[in-house]
Amino acid sequence: xxxxxxxxxxxLGKLIIxxxxxxxxxxxxxxxxxxxxxxxxxxxxxxxxxxVDYDIPETLESAFRGISRLLLISSPHQDDAVRLVQHKRxxxxxxxxxxxxxxxxxxxxxxLGSPDNVHARTEQAIVDSGLxxxxxxxxxxxxxxNVLGLQEAVSSGVLATPPGDWCFxxxxxxxxxxxxxxxxxxxxxxxxxxxxxxxxxWDFTDLAEALxxxxxxxxxxxxxxxxxxxxxxxxxxxxTSSTTGDLERWMGRPVTPLKESIAxxxxxx
Numbered sequence: 001x002x003x004x005x006x007x008x009x010x011x012l013g014k015l016i017i018x019x020x021x022x023x024x025x026x027x028x029x030x031x032x033x034x035x036x037x038x039x040x041x042x043x044x045x046x047x048x049x050x051x052v053d054y055d056i057p058e059t060l061e062s063a064f065r066g067i068s069r070l071l072l073i074s075s076p077h078q079d080d081a082v083r084l085v086q087h088k089r090x091x092x093x094x095x096x097x098x099x100x101x102x103x104x105x106x107x108x109x110x111x112l113g114s115p116d117n118v119h120a121r122t123e124q125a126i127v128d129s130g131l132x133x134x135x136x137x138x139x140x141x142x143x144x145x146n147v148l149g150l151q152e153a154v155s156s157g158v159l160a161t162p163p164g165d166w167c168f169x170x171x172x173x174x175x176x177x178x179x180x181x182x183x184x185x186x187x188x189x190x191x192x193x194x195x196x197x198x199x200x201x202w203d204f205t206d207l208a209e210a211l212x213x214x215x216x217x218x219x220x221x222x223x224x225x226x227x228x229x230x231x232x233x234x235x236x237x238x239x240t241s242s243t244t245g246d247l248e249r250w251m252g253r254p255v256t257p258l259k260e261s262i263a264x265x266x267x268x269x
Contacts, residue, residue, distance in 0.1 A: 001024070001028055001068045001069065001185075002028055002029075002030060002066055002067055002068045002069070003020065003024070003028055003029050003030065003067075003068065003069050003070075003071070003184055003185075004029075004030040004031075004032050004050070004052075004063075004064065004067045004069070004070050004071065005017055005020075005029070005030075005031060005032060005071045005073070006032040006052050006054075006070070006071060006072055006073050006090070007032070007033075007034075007073035007075075007076075008031035008032055008033050008039065008042060009031075009033050009034075009035065009038045009039055009042070010073065010076070011173055012073060012105070012173050012176065012177060013031075013073055014042075015173055015174055015176075015177035016071070016177045016180050016181055016184075017029060017031060017042065017045075017047070018177070019177050019178050019180070019181030019182075020181045020184065020185065021045060022181075023181060023182075023185045024185055026045055026046030026047050027046065027048075029047050029048075030047065030048045030049075030050055030067065031043075031047045031048070031049050031050070032050055032051075032052030032063060033049060033050070033051065033052060034051075034052065034053045034054075036049055036051060050063040051063060054075055054086035054087075054089060054090060055086065057089045057093065060089060060090060060093030060094075060097075061093040061096050061097045062097075063093075063097075064093055064094050064097035064098075064099050065097050065098070067094075067097065067099050067100075068099075068100045068101065069099075069100065069101045069102075069103060069184060070090075070094055070099045070101070070102050070103065071103045071104075071105070071180070071184060072087065072090050072091075072094075072102055072103065072104045072105070073105050074087065074104070074105050074106060074107075074118075074119065074122070075087065080117070080118040083118050083122075084118050084121055084122060084125075087104075087118075087122040087125065088122075088125050091122075091125050091126055091129050091131070092129075094129075094131060095129050095130070095131060099131065100132060101131070101132040101133065101134070101188065101189075101190070102126055102129075102131045102132070102133050102134075103133070103134045103135075103136055103180075103183070103184060103189075104122060104123065104126060104133065104134075104135055104136065105136050105137075105138055105180070106119035106120075106122065106123060106135055106136070106137045106138070107119045107137055107138060107140075107238070108137045108138060108139045108140075108169065108195045108196065108197050108239065108242070109137065109195060109239040109242050110137065110238075110239075111123065111137075111193075112239065113238075113239065119137070123135055132188065132190045132191070133190075133191065134183065134189040134190070134191075134192045134193065134194075135192070135193035135194070136179075136180055136183065136193075136194055136196060137193060137194065137195050137196060138171075138176050138196050139169045139170055139171050139176075139195075139196060139197040139198065139240075139247075140168065140169070140170045140235075140238065140240055141170065141171075141172070141173055141176075142170045142171060142172045142173075142261050142262070142265070143173075143265070144170065144231060144235070145170075145207065145262060145265055146265055147229065147231050148161070148207075148231070150211060150262070150265065150266055151266070153208070153211055153219055154211055154215045154217065154219060154266075157217065157218055157219055157220065158219070158220055158221075158222050159204060159207060159208040159211065159219055159220070159221045159222070160222050160223075160224040160227055161204050161221065161222075161223060161224065161227060161232075162223065162224065162225065162227045162228075162232050163223040163225055164223075164232075164236070166203055166204055166235070166240075167201040167202065167203045167240065167241045168198075168201055168202055168203070168240045168241075169197035169198045169201050169240055169241065169242065169243050170198065170202075170240065171196070171197065171198050171247060171255055171256070171261075172255075172256050172261050174256070175247060175251060175255050175256055176196055176247070178250075178251045179194075179196055179246075179247050179250035179251045180196075180250075182250045182251070182252065183250055194244075194246040194247075194250070195242070195244040195246050196246055196247040196250075197242065197243050197244055197246070197247060198243060198247065198255050199243055199244070199245050199247070199248055199255065200243060201240075201241055201243060202258050204221045205221045206258055207221070207258065207262070208220055208221040210258045210259040210262055211262070211266075213259050214259060214262070214263060214266055215266075
Protein backbone atom coordinates (compact mmCIF):
# COMPACT_ATOMS: atom_id res chain seq x y z
CA UNK A 1 0.00 0.00 0.00
CA UNK A 2 1.37 3.39 -1.05
CA UNK A 3 -0.32 6.50 0.32
CA UNK A 4 -0.09 9.98 -1.14
CA UNK A 5 -1.19 13.08 0.75
CA UNK A 6 -1.72 16.16 -1.40
CA UNK A 7 -1.26 19.56 0.17
CA UNK A 8 1.28 17.84 2.40
CA UNK A 9 2.94 21.05 3.61
CA UNK A 10 -0.39 22.58 4.65
CA UNK A 11 -1.61 22.60 8.23
CA LEU A 12 -3.89 19.58 7.90
CA GLY A 13 -1.61 17.67 5.54
CA LYS A 14 1.39 17.86 7.85
CA LEU A 15 -0.65 16.67 10.82
CA ILE A 16 -2.03 13.72 8.85
CA ILE A 17 1.46 12.68 7.83
CA UNK A 18 2.64 12.88 11.45
CA UNK A 19 -0.16 10.49 12.40
CA UNK A 20 0.53 8.18 9.46
CA UNK A 21 4.16 7.89 10.50
CA UNK A 22 2.93 6.29 13.72
CA UNK A 23 1.16 3.60 11.72
CA UNK A 24 3.12 2.78 8.57
CA UNK A 25 6.76 2.97 7.42
CA UNK A 26 7.76 6.27 5.79
CA UNK A 27 8.51 4.39 2.57
CA UNK A 28 4.75 3.88 2.15
CA UNK A 29 3.95 7.61 2.38
CA UNK A 30 4.46 10.08 -0.45
CA UNK A 31 4.06 13.80 0.14
CA UNK A 32 2.46 15.71 -2.71
CA UNK A 33 3.55 19.33 -2.48
CA UNK A 34 3.21 22.48 -4.54
CA UNK A 35 6.55 23.88 -3.39
CA UNK A 36 9.25 21.25 -2.75
CA UNK A 37 11.43 23.91 -1.09
CA UNK A 38 8.99 23.89 1.84
CA UNK A 39 9.13 20.11 2.25
CA UNK A 40 12.57 19.73 3.87
CA UNK A 41 11.09 18.60 7.19
CA UNK A 42 8.99 15.95 5.48
CA UNK A 43 11.98 14.74 3.48
CA UNK A 44 13.99 14.40 6.69
CA UNK A 45 11.29 12.01 7.93
CA UNK A 46 12.15 9.66 5.09
CA UNK A 47 9.22 10.53 2.83
CA UNK A 48 9.39 10.74 -0.93
CA UNK A 49 8.42 14.20 -2.17
CA UNK A 50 6.58 14.67 -5.45
CA UNK A 51 5.46 17.86 -7.14
CA VAL A 52 1.65 18.08 -7.10
CA ASP A 53 0.35 21.46 -8.20
CA TYR A 54 -3.39 21.63 -8.83
CA ASP A 55 -2.73 24.52 -11.25
CA ILE A 56 -0.16 22.62 -13.31
CA PRO A 57 -1.98 19.58 -14.72
CA GLU A 58 1.17 18.09 -16.24
CA THR A 59 2.57 17.51 -12.72
CA LEU A 60 -0.32 15.33 -11.67
CA GLU A 61 -0.45 12.10 -13.69
CA SER A 62 3.23 11.28 -13.22
CA ALA A 63 3.01 12.14 -9.51
CA PHE A 64 0.14 9.70 -9.03
CA ARG A 65 1.84 6.71 -10.66
CA GLY A 66 2.05 3.75 -8.30
CA ILE A 67 -0.27 5.28 -5.71
CA SER A 68 -2.71 2.91 -4.01
CA ARG A 69 -4.57 5.47 -1.93
CA LEU A 70 -4.68 9.15 -2.77
CA LEU A 71 -5.87 11.70 -0.22
CA LEU A 72 -7.11 14.76 -2.08
CA ILE A 73 -7.11 17.60 0.42
CA SER A 74 -9.47 20.22 -0.95
CA SER A 75 -7.92 23.30 -2.49
CA PRO A 76 -7.64 26.43 -0.29
CA HIS A 77 -8.38 28.75 -3.23
CA GLN A 78 -10.94 31.44 -2.41
CA ASP A 79 -12.85 31.03 -5.69
CA ASP A 80 -15.00 27.88 -5.67
CA ALA A 81 -15.12 27.76 -9.46
CA VAL A 82 -11.33 27.58 -9.52
CA ARG A 83 -11.33 24.99 -6.75
CA LEU A 84 -13.67 22.73 -8.71
CA VAL A 85 -11.47 22.93 -11.80
CA GLN A 86 -8.43 22.06 -9.68
CA HIS A 87 -10.18 19.11 -8.08
CA LYS A 88 -11.33 17.77 -11.44
CA ARG A 89 -7.76 17.93 -12.74
CA UNK A 90 -6.67 15.74 -9.82
CA UNK A 91 -9.52 13.28 -10.37
CA UNK A 92 -8.81 12.98 -14.09
CA UNK A 93 -5.10 12.49 -13.51
CA UNK A 94 -5.79 9.87 -10.82
CA UNK A 95 -7.85 7.90 -13.31
CA UNK A 96 -5.15 8.04 -15.97
CA UNK A 97 -2.43 7.09 -13.46
CA UNK A 98 -4.30 4.03 -12.20
CA UNK A 99 -4.86 5.20 -8.62
CA UNK A 100 -6.83 2.53 -6.79
CA UNK A 101 -8.77 4.62 -4.26
CA UNK A 102 -9.38 8.35 -3.74
CA UNK A 103 -10.15 9.89 -0.37
CA UNK A 104 -11.49 13.45 -0.47
CA UNK A 105 -11.65 15.96 2.40
CA UNK A 106 -14.88 17.86 1.94
CA UNK A 107 -17.11 19.67 4.40
CA UNK A 108 -19.48 18.10 6.91
CA UNK A 109 -23.05 17.71 5.66
CA UNK A 110 -22.35 19.74 2.51
CA UNK A 111 -24.12 17.02 0.52
CA LEU A 112 -27.38 17.99 2.26
CA GLY A 113 -27.17 21.59 1.08
CA SER A 114 -27.08 22.99 -2.41
CA PRO A 115 -25.93 20.46 -5.02
CA ASP A 116 -23.96 23.31 -6.58
CA ASN A 117 -21.51 23.72 -3.70
CA VAL A 118 -17.90 22.87 -4.51
CA HIS A 119 -17.71 19.85 -2.22
CA ALA A 120 -20.90 18.21 -3.48
CA ARG A 121 -19.81 18.77 -7.08
CA THR A 122 -16.34 17.39 -6.37
CA GLU A 123 -17.83 14.32 -4.75
CA GLN A 124 -20.10 13.81 -7.76
CA ALA A 125 -17.13 14.13 -10.11
CA ILE A 126 -15.34 11.42 -8.12
CA VAL A 127 -18.40 9.15 -8.27
CA ASP A 128 -18.73 9.73 -12.01
CA SER A 129 -15.04 8.92 -12.55
CA GLY A 130 -15.55 5.29 -11.53
CA LEU A 131 -12.74 5.46 -8.98
CA UNK A 132 -13.15 3.76 -5.63
CA UNK A 133 -13.75 6.52 -3.15
CA UNK A 134 -14.25 7.58 0.44
CA UNK A 135 -15.52 11.00 1.46
CA UNK A 136 -14.09 12.52 4.64
CA UNK A 137 -16.38 15.43 5.42
CA UNK A 138 -14.64 17.61 7.97
CA UNK A 139 -16.37 19.88 10.45
CA UNK A 140 -15.49 23.57 10.56
CA UNK A 141 -11.98 23.94 11.93
CA UNK A 142 -11.79 25.33 15.44
CA UNK A 143 -9.58 28.08 14.02
CA UNK A 144 -12.61 30.25 13.28
CA UNK A 145 -12.63 31.41 16.91
CA ASN A 146 -9.47 33.38 16.12
CA VAL A 147 -11.60 36.24 14.77
CA LEU A 148 -14.00 36.38 17.73
CA GLY A 149 -11.82 38.64 19.87
CA LEU A 150 -10.93 36.20 22.63
CA GLN A 151 -8.35 38.44 24.29
CA GLU A 152 -10.79 41.34 24.26
CA ALA A 153 -13.37 39.10 25.88
CA VAL A 154 -10.94 38.18 28.64
CA SER A 155 -9.94 41.83 29.15
CA SER A 156 -13.53 43.07 29.33
CA GLY A 157 -15.07 40.01 30.94
CA VAL A 158 -17.64 39.84 28.12
CA LEU A 159 -17.72 37.68 24.99
CA ALA A 160 -20.11 39.66 22.78
CA THR A 161 -21.76 38.05 19.76
CA PRO A 162 -24.79 38.77 17.58
CA PRO A 163 -28.11 37.27 18.74
CA GLY A 164 -28.96 33.85 17.41
CA ASP A 165 -29.07 30.15 18.14
CA TRP A 166 -25.40 29.62 17.46
CA CYS A 167 -23.99 26.15 18.07
CA PHE A 168 -20.94 24.43 16.69
CA UNK A 169 -19.72 20.95 15.83
CA UNK A 170 -16.21 22.33 15.29
CA UNK A 171 -13.08 20.33 16.05
CA UNK A 172 -9.33 20.70 15.89
CA UNK A 173 -7.23 19.81 12.88
CA UNK A 174 -5.23 17.49 15.12
CA UNK A 175 -8.34 15.43 15.91
CA UNK A 176 -9.26 15.31 12.23
CA UNK A 177 -5.74 14.21 11.33
CA UNK A 178 -5.84 11.36 13.83
CA UNK A 179 -9.13 10.04 12.41
CA UNK A 180 -8.02 10.52 8.81
CA UNK A 181 -4.84 8.52 9.35
CA UNK A 182 -6.84 5.72 10.94
CA UNK A 183 -9.23 5.60 7.99
CA UNK A 184 -6.45 5.72 5.39
CA UNK A 185 -4.66 2.75 6.94
CA UNK A 186 -7.66 0.53 7.69
CA UNK A 187 -10.18 -1.26 5.43
CA UNK A 188 -11.09 -0.18 1.93
CA UNK A 189 -14.13 1.96 2.84
CA UNK A 190 -15.30 1.68 -0.74
CA UNK A 191 -18.14 4.14 -1.45
CA UNK A 192 -18.18 5.24 2.20
CA UNK A 193 -18.54 8.70 3.71
CA UNK A 194 -17.88 9.99 7.20
CA UNK A 195 -19.09 13.20 8.83
CA UNK A 196 -16.11 14.06 11.02
CA UNK A 197 -17.69 16.35 13.61
CA UNK A 198 -17.77 16.69 17.36
CA UNK A 199 -20.38 14.33 18.86
CA UNK A 200 -22.06 17.21 20.70
CA UNK A 201 -22.25 20.88 19.85
CA TRP A 202 -21.00 23.75 21.96
CA ASP A 203 -22.21 27.35 22.01
CA PHE A 204 -20.89 30.80 22.88
CA THR A 205 -21.84 30.38 26.53
CA ASP A 206 -19.66 27.27 26.61
CA LEU A 207 -16.89 29.27 24.94
CA ALA A 208 -17.14 32.01 27.58
CA GLU A 209 -16.91 29.38 30.32
CA ALA A 210 -13.82 27.89 28.68
CA LEU A 211 -12.26 31.34 28.50
CA UNK A 212 -13.02 31.84 32.18
CA UNK A 213 -11.25 28.61 33.02
CA UNK A 214 -8.17 29.45 30.96
CA UNK A 215 -7.87 33.05 32.18
CA UNK A 216 -8.94 32.33 35.78
CA UNK A 217 -11.28 35.31 35.67
CA UNK A 218 -15.03 35.46 34.97
CA UNK A 219 -16.06 35.84 31.34
CA UNK A 220 -19.72 35.91 30.39
CA UNK A 221 -21.46 35.65 27.04
CA UNK A 222 -23.69 38.54 26.00
CA UNK A 223 -25.70 39.03 22.83
CA UNK A 224 -25.07 42.38 21.15
CA UNK A 225 -27.33 43.20 18.18
CA UNK A 226 -24.96 45.85 16.82
CA UNK A 227 -22.06 43.49 16.16
CA UNK A 228 -21.24 42.97 12.50
CA UNK A 229 -18.50 40.75 11.16
CA UNK A 230 -18.15 38.64 8.03
CA UNK A 231 -17.64 35.50 10.12
CA UNK A 232 -21.25 35.46 11.30
CA UNK A 233 -22.59 35.66 7.74
CA UNK A 234 -20.36 32.73 6.86
CA UNK A 235 -21.35 30.70 9.92
CA UNK A 236 -25.03 31.19 9.16
CA UNK A 237 -24.52 29.82 5.63
CA UNK A 238 -23.08 26.44 6.66
CA UNK A 239 -24.16 23.51 8.81
CA THR A 240 -22.41 23.83 12.17
CA SER A 241 -25.05 22.11 14.29
CA SER A 242 -25.41 18.54 12.98
CA THR A 243 -23.30 15.89 14.68
CA THR A 244 -22.24 12.25 14.38
CA GLY A 245 -19.98 9.87 16.27
CA ASP A 246 -17.80 9.16 13.22
CA LEU A 247 -14.86 11.28 14.35
CA GLU A 248 -14.57 9.80 17.83
CA ARG A 249 -15.06 6.30 16.47
CA TRP A 250 -12.07 6.64 14.15
CA MET A 251 -9.98 8.56 16.63
CA GLY A 252 -10.47 5.85 19.23
CA ARG A 253 -10.84 8.47 21.95
CA PRO A 254 -13.04 11.48 22.80
CA VAL A 255 -12.55 14.70 20.87
CA THR A 256 -10.31 17.30 22.47
CA PRO A 257 -12.34 19.27 25.06
CA LEU A 258 -13.27 22.85 24.17
CA LYS A 259 -11.07 24.41 26.85
CA GLU A 260 -8.04 22.51 25.64
CA SER A 261 -8.89 23.15 22.00
CA ILE A 262 -8.88 26.92 22.38
CA ALA A 263 -5.76 27.18 24.57
CA UNK A 264 -3.37 27.62 21.64
CA UNK A 265 -5.58 30.25 20.04
CA UNK A 266 -5.58 32.24 23.26
CA UNK A 267 -1.79 32.42 23.05
CA UNK A 268 -1.90 33.55 19.44
CA UNK A 269 -4.88 35.90 19.59
